Amino acid sequence: MSSSAENPTLTAEITKPSTEIATETAQSAKKITLKTSDDQIFEVEESVAMEFATVKSFFEDAPSSTDTVPLPNVPAKPFSQVIEFCKEQIKFKANPDETEKKRSNSEFVKEKTNEDLVEMIPVANYLEIKDLLDVLNQAVADRIQNRSVEYVRSFFGIDNDFTSEEEALLREEHAWAFEDVDED
Amino acid sequence: MAVLSSRYEDMSLHVLPESCIANVLSFTCPRDACRLSMVCSLFKSAEESDVVWERFLPLDYQSIISKSDASSMLLASASSKKHLYLMLCEKPLIIEGGKKSFSLEKKSGKRCYMLSARDLTIVWGDTPPYWRWNSDPSSRFGEVAELISVCWLEIRGKINATMLSPATLYTAYLVFRPTGGVYGLDYHPVEVRVGLVGSESGKRNVYLDSESGCKQQYHFVRRHTRIFNRGRIVGMPASEPARESDGHYPKKRGDGWLEIELGDFFCKEGEDGELEMSVQEVKSGNWKGGLIVEGIEIRPKEGK
Structure with missing residues (x-):
């Protein structure tokens, strides 16, 4: 798999406008190499990688490290989508525009499948990307809003592990929450 | 690593x-x-x-x-x-020392309040021949206000909109119950209003008297035949169902009290005005009485 992380035009856009990160500009050409759980190698702009709090604190502990950073819980597919999100995000760090950011975030989740969203959540959680987690949680919450238990099981790919007695009890206890649920 | x-x-x-x-x-x-x-x-x-x-x-x-x-x-x-x-x-x-009650609407977690009768402004409320203050075991509050008899019926409640959940459509209700001897409120509607202090908002006419199911059945008929002899109506069968759902008549609550809709209010994000709810019947000049007022409740509009 070729990493989609490098994009020369994007790099120029990111580093140019901000005076605040001007001191970092010299370093921002630096790439960080990350290895996913399925052994894919990603070369990512340092500014993008620093969006991953987990990776950032790794480099705070070992600033001069040039090693490949292993991401043992991160498969390549959701990771490339996470990178896509973070590249958009750092644009807004340089040029804060809340309306545009919201639009961009909703655009990002709109084109993702249910499976994409569910797969990205543990990655965003592991990499500690709070903005992305909030966006994903909200997107999933919107998609499962007023949906049936059965729908949500298939949404998350989860099997029911309750006995029918347990299930009946829970349904009775929360009867008020089962009225007028959307049809699957 | x-x-x-x-x-x-x-x-x-x-x-x-x-x-x-x-x-x-x-x-x-x-x-x-x-x-x-x-x-x-x-x-x-x-x-x-x-x-x-x-x-x-x-x-x-x-x-x-x-x-x-x-x-x-x-x-x-x-x-x-x-x-x-x-x-x-x-x-x-x-x-607030028994003046209000606070609860959450279960489905949404939005805030609900009831202002007790003591937290309301009741014109003539402290004048014994007109109004009386009682304790009532069926009330959540220590005191309720009993309307004995007045000509000028006026009840007002105020709550700061910052206490409410933002971006929420609320409905306010007068919570009350007729005593055995309710009178003067069957033919004459009361005027109700909900709105921010200083704003223009629509007034509605509602009826407070629906003491029994039987009487309520005749409401529709009676109001439209009131020019005739009242005695004739008593034995008349209900030709039309009572319009319980349009908010012009009281509804029975789960706690045994009745409630009548006073109006809706959309609480905007960041709204900090004072919301006023009122009930009055000062136009007919008739005497009326026989109600027990528990308070005014404000809660998210059902189905929203």
Whole structure:
């Protein structure tokens, strides 16, 4: 798999406008190499990688490290989508525009499948990307809003592990929450 | 590197960790979260976590609860944030020295208040021949106001909109009950209004007297035949059903009291005006009486 992380035009856009990160500009050409759980190698702009709090604190502990950073819980597919999100995000760090950011975030989740969203959540959680987690949680919450238990099981790919007695009890206890649920 | 890998080794690839599920559920609403506890045992355990219910409780719930004499008892008996939430839904909390009650609407977690009769402005309220103050075991409050007899009926309640949930459509209700001897309120509507102080908002006419189911059945007929001899109507069969659902007649509440809609109010984000609710019948010049007023309740409009 070729990493989609490098994009020369994007790099120029990111580093140019901000005076605040001007001191970092010299370093921002630096790439960080990350290895996913399925052994894919990603070369990512340092500014993008620093969006991953987990990776950032790794480099705070070992600033001069040039090693490949292993991401043992991160498969390549959701990771490339996470990178896509973070590249958009750092644009807004340089040029804060809340309306545009919201639009961009909703655009990002709109084109993702249910499976994409569910797969990205543990990655965003592991990499500690709070903005992305909030966006994903909200997107999933919107998609499962007023949906049936059965729908949500298939949404998350989860099997029911309750006995029918347990299930009946829970349904009775929360009867008020089962009225007028959307049809699957 | 070792640090990175060891910290998260237990995380499997395809099953979301419980904390992630709890986070997702905290972005839903109380009703969705409760229903989805049935997805599987992992969801159930995530749904019960404080992370979820802390977000469903109002941001300032601690400060609201602290206004109650029962606050420490409530907090001590709540085994979790979910338990606290459900307690606040099921039993209104008496706050501000008995002047108001606070509760949460179960499906949404939005704030509901009832202003006790003592928290209302009742014209002639402190003049014994007209109004009387009683204690009533069926009321959540220590005192209720009994309307003995007045010509000028005027009741007003005010609440600051900052106390309400933002971006929410509310409905206000007068909560009351007829005594055995209600009179003067069957033919004459009362004028009700809900709106910010200083704003123009529509007034509506409603009827407070629907003492018994039987009498209510005749409402429609009676109002349209009132030019005729009243005696003739008594034995008349109900030719049209009572219009209970249009908000012009009182409805029975779960707690045994009646309520009549006073009007709606959309509480905008950041609204800080004072909301006023009023009930008056000062135009007919007739005497009327025989009501017990518990208070004015304001809660999210049903079905919204």
